[in-house]
Amino acid sequence: MLKSFLARLFSWLIRAAVVWVALTCLWVLAYRWINPPVTSLMIRDWAAGETVRRDWVPIENISPRLAYAAMTAEDQNFCNHHGFDFEAISKAMKANMDGGRLRGGSTISQQVAKNAFLWPARSWARKALEAYFTVLIEAAWPKQRILEVYLNIVEWGKGVYGAEAASHYYYGKGAARLTRTEAARLASILPAPRRWSPDHLPRGVARKARAVRRVMPFVQREMSGCLQLP
Template sequence: MKAFLALLIKAFLGLIAFSLLWVGVYRFLDPPTTYLMIRDRLNGVEVKQQWVGLDEMSRHIPRAVIAAEDSRFCEHRGFDVEAIEKAMEANEKGRKLRGGSTISQQTAKNAFLWPGRTMVRKGVEAWFTILIEFLWGKPRIMEVYLNIAEFGRGVFGVEAASRHYFDKPASKLSRQEAARLAAILPQPIQRDAASPGRYTRRYADRIASRTRVVANDGLDGCIWK
């Protein structure tokens, strides 16, 4: 029994060491692929992705995803406690559970894990979220997120998305175009940034308005060096 427990402890410590090394490497090395990219390739889908740094993107795009996905991105340390509390309150009142996933959590999931809602996977996601917040910092988290997020079937990252939908580099995106890209993130397969439906168009308009607030109130200040 003692030998078995010792083996479990060693395995646990080994996994911790491996995760620390993995996250540390990605602090400097751009992730070469993700679960979703591998999925698409295995299904015969051509994967389009081109890595670009934050300074090579229009500032409208990180502001748009902050406005749409995580307005407190620069304030929290990976988890938006306020959003989680609101989600719990909504659930207790019998309403649909609201999402409280931050950009940091989504980055951890996209870079290291797979989609899923099991408690084990969510627990591992939380661990990787803590690691990237500690080892990467906000600029790197945003850069990785915007380069590996899915924007359509086989379309990953803002550079590929910008060229796919608008035939221009991410550096040339307008506020409205950036808002449309942010608007399709929740359902990248069903929504189209170039020819959005009524709901997506209205949602993008709201995001574009919030983007001005992000800029004026400095809600993106943590990502600019």
């Protein structure tokens, strides 16, 4: 009787796993063409009674300066990896073990997986699911689509999501009109957008913004082969 129960349980678990994999694959594939309507962070803000600012725009309507600034600040190997930058992860782990300021090694693809499909908690289960969705995203989406989704859903302040909303909120103009300095300052606050504002950067973040602005042309040359930005 026990063997029969275990066999049925195993069969049910296998079927459930197959259904779950099929559904998540279809979900990721759908987002290749359908813009994610909401993220868990937006739901969190709505639940807290906060105003959510978000205006989705195609990547053609976002200044390439902001795209290159974001890659410079967050993922300089974006076009050269398949979702995971193991060199950056290794550096992050070493810095954290040495007792320095905690830093992450997440790529843009991993951040899209976390923001578009998961919740903002820190746990091994969440990290495992993030890795799973990252693999699916890299397999199903071109790099240009990954970058487009990222620039439209990333948090850029309290209740501010995406490049267009951030550009209007901080600079009173559309994302297509951002200058190189404005783009570098926006990209530099991404690790802590609720603590920092591009208009009032702490000294260390301001130094990072200047470095991002300086390195952007080199990143642009590196990325030109895999991206078609205006």
